[in-house]
Amino acid sequence: MTKVCIFGLGYIGLPTAAMFAANGVEVIGIDINDKIIHTLINGGIHIQEYGLAAIVKQSIESGFLKPTFEPEPADAFIIAVPTPFYEDKRADMRAVAAAAEAIVPHLRKGNLVILESTSPPLTTINLLKPILEKSGLTAGKDFHLAYSPERVLPGQILKELVNNARVIGGIDIASAKAGQNLYATFVKGDIVLTDATTAEMVKLMENTYRDINIAVANEFSRLAERFGIDVWEAIRIANLHPRVKILNPGPGVGGHCISVDPWFLVEAAPDLTSLIHSARQVNDSQPAYVVRLVLKALGESLSNKKIAALGLTYKQDVDDLRESPAVETARLLAKHGVRVVAFEPYRPDAQFEGFETSGSLEGALVDADLILILVGHKQFQELTPDYVKQISHARMIVDSVNIFPISIWQSAGFRLIRLGVGKS
Numbered sequence: 001m002t003k004v005c006i007f008g009l010g011y012i013g014l015p016t017a018a019m020f021a022a023n024g025v026e027v028i029g030i031d032i033n034d035k036i037i038h039t040l041i042n043g044g045i046h047i048q049e050y051g052l053a054a055i056v057k058q059s060i061e062s063g064f065l066k067p068t069f070e071p072e073p074a075d076a077f078i079i080a081v082p083t084p085f086y087e088d089k090r091a092d093m094r095a096v097a098a099a100a101e102a103i104v105p106h107l108r109k110g111n112l113v114i115l116e117s118t119s120p121p122l123t124t125i126n127l128l129k130p131i132l133e134k135s136g137l138t139a140g141k142d143f144h145l146a147y148s149p150e151r152v153l154p155g156q157i158l159k160e161l162v163n164n165a166r167v168i169g170g171i172d173i174a175s176a177k178a179g180q181n182l183y184a185t186f187v188k189g190d191i192v193l194t195d196a197t198t199a200e201m202v203k204l205m206e207n208t209y210r211d212i213n214i215a216v217a218n219e220f221s222r223l224a225e226r227f228g229i230d231v232w233e234a235i236r237i238a239n240l241h242p243r244v245k246i247l248n249p250g251p252g253v254g255g256h257c258i259s260v261d262p263w264f265l266v267e268a269a270p271d272l273t274s275l276i277h278s279a280r281q282v283n284d285s286q287p288a289y290v291v292r293l294v295l296k297a298l299g300e301s302l303s304n305k306k307i308a309a310l311g312l313t314y315k316q317d318v319d320d321l322r323e324s325p326a327v328e329t330a331r332l333l334a335k336h337g338v339r340v341v342a343f344e345p346y347r348p349d350a351q352f353e354g355f356e357t358s359g360s361l362e363g364a365l366v367d368a369d370l371i372l373i374l375v376g377h378k379q380f381q382e383l384t385p386d387y388v389k390q391i392s393h394a395r396m397i398v399d400s401v402n403i404f405p406i407s408i409w410q411s412a413g414f415r416l417i418r419l420g421v422g423k424s
């Protein structure tokens, strides 16, 4: 295959486009966002991802990657557009449907269409196939159709695109094999072939498994506080068991994947997903749980109090703010009448409704009464009591991610309250 159209130049589509382009495939990169296309054409990128800027720039300069708004006839079409949910948690598949509609006029016999967006079970067969067949061509007979989930870790996307095992689920064996042929261009990990619905379920099961395991860790943190123990110590000891691997509690679960995908299963089969549904509710209520810790620490009078909230992304050392529980925690806190000034080193200019942000760490810390750690960014792990004392009079810290060593901060005169710790 020598020419590929990729729909959606975001965290998934752009690195994928660059990898194909860097390996000699002509890539038409399509996005509906003006700013993204113009940024790319002008040699920049709109997301932070290790190593991405250089490979994108090189691909555009070499002419192998062409960012544009309009698709063209190609050998293969890859859809990597967002699949968020509506307010009531139903999957919003409008972008996938729109991308499929845009492929229809360009679809030719022998083409391959691959859906990469995380999608509810049966999307490839029940949503994508009928739209593509409006072309007059039949999936499986005239063109290949497959689902291939993305499983990369933000921050390591380029490395993982190449080295991770890739699943390709075809609507038939020939479609899966055509997908294998395409991704073999740059994938060095195993390429596992299966059917489309199994591949859809694999992705949803992976993220749901993580969500449930984080939910149980969050419940353990609540139980630890009730029973007067330190959950971090308990988890460390429990994990010495050779068959136990408890994850870390925290302010909740965010991002475009783990906090969203389990809802696709709940929507698709509400009668079979009570555990999955409960885990979602536990994780979604964790910001309120952290807020309760902060309010307890602040005591009665909340007005005139300033909280420095450190970190807003959905996890450490990434710039992604989507569905972030840290943002939700800051917002909920501000609703209680305290002044919240947040600092996010990876997005210093980002603005939010409901609370203030500062473009610098110092701006958040100065005059703060309490420091709330919401994300374990490396920059925050490296903070020292001496540095904080120079900037701020705050001597109270709520650490929701357990990055501050208690002995160091307490002996420096700070009161350190950690999520999941019920003893002093």
Ligand SMILES: NC(=O)c1ccc[n+]([C@@H]2O[C@H](COP(=O)([O-])OP(=O)(O)OC[C@H]3O[C@@H](n4cnc5c(N)ncnc54)[C@H](O)[C@@H]3O)[C@@H](O)[C@H]2O)c1
Pocket (backbone or CB within 6 Å): 007, 008, 009, 010, 011, 012, 013, 030, 031, 032, 033, 036, 080, 081, 082, 083, 095, 096, 098, 099, 116, 117, 118, 119, 149, 150, 151, 152, 153, 154, 256, 257
């Ligand atoms: N980000 C991750 O780490 C990750 C990991 C695994 C799977 N996924 C899945 O991959 C899919 C894409 O996620 P993402 O993080 O890259 O999203 P993103 O929001 O970063 O990028 C999607 C891009 O698609 C564009 N777009 C929207 N509608 C379009 C259309 N009709 N035609 C062309 N472009 C369109 C948007 O403007 C945006 O730039 C989602 O289903 C997501 O769940 C993401």
